[in-house]
Amino acid sequence: MASRIYLDNHATTRTDPRVVDAMLPYFTEQYGNANSPHLFGWEADEAVEAARIQVAELVGVEPKEVIFTSGATESDNLALRGVFDEAGGQGHVVTSRIEHPAVGQVVEDLRRRGASVTLVDVDASGVVDADQVIRSLRDDTVICSIMWANNEIGTIQPVAPIASACRERGIPFHSDASQAVGRVPINARQAQVDLLSFSGHKIYGPKGIGVLTASRRRPRIRLQPMFHGGSQQFGVRPGTLAVPLIVGMGLACTLVRAEQKAEAHRVAELRDRLWVHFRDEPNVVQNGDFARRLPGTLNVSFLGVEAQTVLLELPGVAISSGSACAADSHEPSPVLRAIGLSSEHAHAALRFGLGRFNTADEVDEAAIRVLEVVRRLRATSPIHGAARASSQAEGTK
Ligand SMILES: Cc1ncc(COP(=O)(O)O)c(C=O)c1O
Known part of the structure; x- marks a missing residue:
C-alpha cells in the first residue's frame, strides 16, 4: 500500500514528540489540581504559571493576560460574547466575510440577539481593506473582529492598522490568530490587539487546549464569563485547569518561538x-x-x-x-x-x-x-x- x-x-498538526514527553508526567506523577492547597497542587500551579509565561512570551502579552480555554472556538466565543454581554447585550459588531465559523457563527448568533452587524468584504486576493473596516466603525460599535490569517487561502490581514484605529476610538479589537500563530511573528501588544485567540493543536501542541489573551492594562478589557463555576482564571473561565494540556501548550509556544x-x-x-x-x-x-x-x-x-x-x-x-x-x-x-x-x-x-x-x-x-x-x-x-x-x-x- x-x-x-x-x-x-x-x-491540525502532529503533536511534537518533545511536547508529548513534557506532558506525560502531568498525567501520572504530578497530577495535582492546580488550585489545591498542598504540594501536589502547588506543583501543578507552578507548571501552569510557567506555561502562562511561555505563551505570553510568544505573542507579546503579560502572563496574567493569558486565559486557557478548550480551543480557539471557545476563545472566539468568549471574546465576542464576553465583550458583547459586558456592553449590555446590544450594539454594533464589525467583522469580515472570510472569518472561520468560530467567529462568523457567533456573530450571526449575536445578530439574532439584537446586534447590528457589518460584514466587510475582501478583495479578489482575499485581503480586507483596512480603510473600509475603519470606515465601518460607529459610535455604538462594541467589538471589531478580523482574523490574522485565513484558514483556507492563508491570506494575512492588515490587523495592525485596524487595531490601532479601534484603540483610538476605544473599541475592543479581537483577532482569531489560529492559523497565524507559529507561522508568522505576532506581537499583540505592539499591534494593539486587545483580544487574541488560538489553539494548541495548530502549533504542534495537544488538542483540547486553546488561549484567549485579553488586555488587562490600557485598555482593561472586561469579559462576561460564558461558564459559571469556581474562581479559576479570575472567574472569567472557571473550571479545573487541564494541567497536562497547558504544559504542552506552553512548550509548543516555546518551540515555535525558537524555531x-x-x-x-x-x-x-x-x-x-x-x-x-x-x-x-x-x-x-x-x-x-x-x-x-x-x-x-x-x-x-x-x-x-x-x-x-x-x-x-x-x-x-x-x-x-x-x-x-x-x-x-x-x-x-x-x-x-x-x-x-x-x-x-x-x-x-x-x-x-x-x-x-x-x-x-x-x-x-x-x-x-x-x-x-x-x-x-x-x-x-x-x-x-x-x-x-x-x-x-x-x-x-
Ligand atoms: C481560523 C480558525 N479559527 C478557529 C478554529 C477553530 O479551532 P478549534 O477547532 O481548535 O477550536 C480554526 C480551526 O480550524 C481555524 O482555522
Missing part, C-alpha cells in the same frame, strides 16, 4: 516546490494572494476537476477540499465565494498545508499522486473539455 502523507496542517523563523523559511520552500510540480499543468490556478500569505499554504484549482473527487481517490494523501461543502449542500465555502470565484472554480479548490514534519520527498510523492488523479479524471471527464475551452478564451492558465 502507498505510504500516507500528511499535508493538512491547517486542520518559527527557520521553519517558515523551510516550509515556504516546500510549498513553492509543490507549486513547481503543478504550475505547468493546463488550467491550474492559485487562489488567494501570493505575497501576503502563510508560508505553508497552497490553495489551487485544477479547473474542471472536482476537489471532492480528488479527495475520494486519494485517501492516503491528506489534503483538503477548499470548497468545504456542507454535508447536506453543495455550496462552496463563503471564503472562496467572497474572493469572487465561480462555483466551478471554487469546487475545484484543493488546500495543501505544509508543516514542520513534512519533507521534500513527501512533497514530490504527493504531487505525483495528485497529478496522476487529476490527469485521469480529466481524461474521462466531459466537464474538463468545457473548462479548457473557457479558460483558453479568458487566457487563464
Whole structure:
C-alpha cells in the first residue's frame, strides 16, 4: 500500500514528540489540581504559571493576560460574547466575510440577539481593506473582529492598522490568530490587539487546549464569563485547569518561538516546490494572494476537476477540499465565494498545508499522486473539455 502523507496542517498538526514527553508526567506523577492547597497542587500551579509565561512570551502579552480555554472556538466565543454581554447585550459588531465559523457563527448568533452587524468584504486576493473596516466603525460599535490569517487561502490581514484605529476610538479589537500563530511573528501588544485567540493543536501542541489573551492594562478589557463555576482564571473561565494540556501548550509556544523563523523559511520552500510540480499543468490556478500569505499554504484549482473527487481517490494523501461543502449542500465555502470565484472554480479548490514534519520527498510523492488523479479524471471527464475551452478564451492558465 502507498505510504500516507500528511499535508493538512491547517486542520491540525502532529503533536511534537518533545511536547508529548513534557506532558506525560502531568498525567501520572504530578497530577495535582492546580488550585489545591498542598504540594501536589502547588506543583501543578507552578507548571501552569510557567506555561502562562511561555505563551505570553510568544505573542507579546503579560502572563496574567493569558486565559486557557478548550480551543480557539471557545476563545472566539468568549471574546465576542464576553465583550458583547459586558456592553449590555446590544450594539454594533464589525467583522469580515472570510472569518472561520468560530467567529462568523457567533456573530450571526449575536445578530439574532439584537446586534447590528457589518460584514466587510475582501478583495479578489482575499485581503480586507483596512480603510473600509475603519470606515465601518460607529459610535455604538462594541467589538471589531478580523482574523490574522485565513484558514483556507492563508491570506494575512492588515490587523495592525485596524487595531490601532479601534484603540483610538476605544473599541475592543479581537483577532482569531489560529492559523497565524507559529507561522508568522505576532506581537499583540505592539499591534494593539486587545483580544487574541488560538489553539494548541495548530502549533504542534495537544488538542483540547486553546488561549484567549485579553488586555488587562490600557485598555482593561472586561469579559462576561460564558461558564459559571469556581474562581479559576479570575472567574472569567472557571473550571479545573487541564494541567497536562497547558504544559504542552506552553512548550509548543516555546518551540515555535525558537524555531518559527527557520521553519517558515523551510516550509515556504516546500510549498513553492509543490507549486513547481503543478504550475505547468493546463488550467491550474492559485487562489488567494501570493505575497501576503502563510508560508505553508497552497490553495489551487485544477479547473474542471472536482476537489471532492480528488479527495475520494486519494485517501492516503491528506489534503483538503477548499470548497468545504456542507454535508447536506453543495455550496462552496463563503471564503472562496467572497474572493469572487465561480462555483466551478471554487469546487475545484484543493488546500495543501505544509508543516514542520513534512519533507521534500513527501512533497514530490504527493504531487505525483495528485497529478496522476487529476490527469485521469480529466481524461474521462466531459466537464474538463468545457473548462479548457473557457479558460483558453479568458487566457487563464
Ligand atoms: C481560523 C480558525 N479559527 C478557529 C478554529 C477553530 O479551532 P478549534 O477547532 O481548535 O477550536 C480554526 C480551526 O480550524 C481555524 O482555522
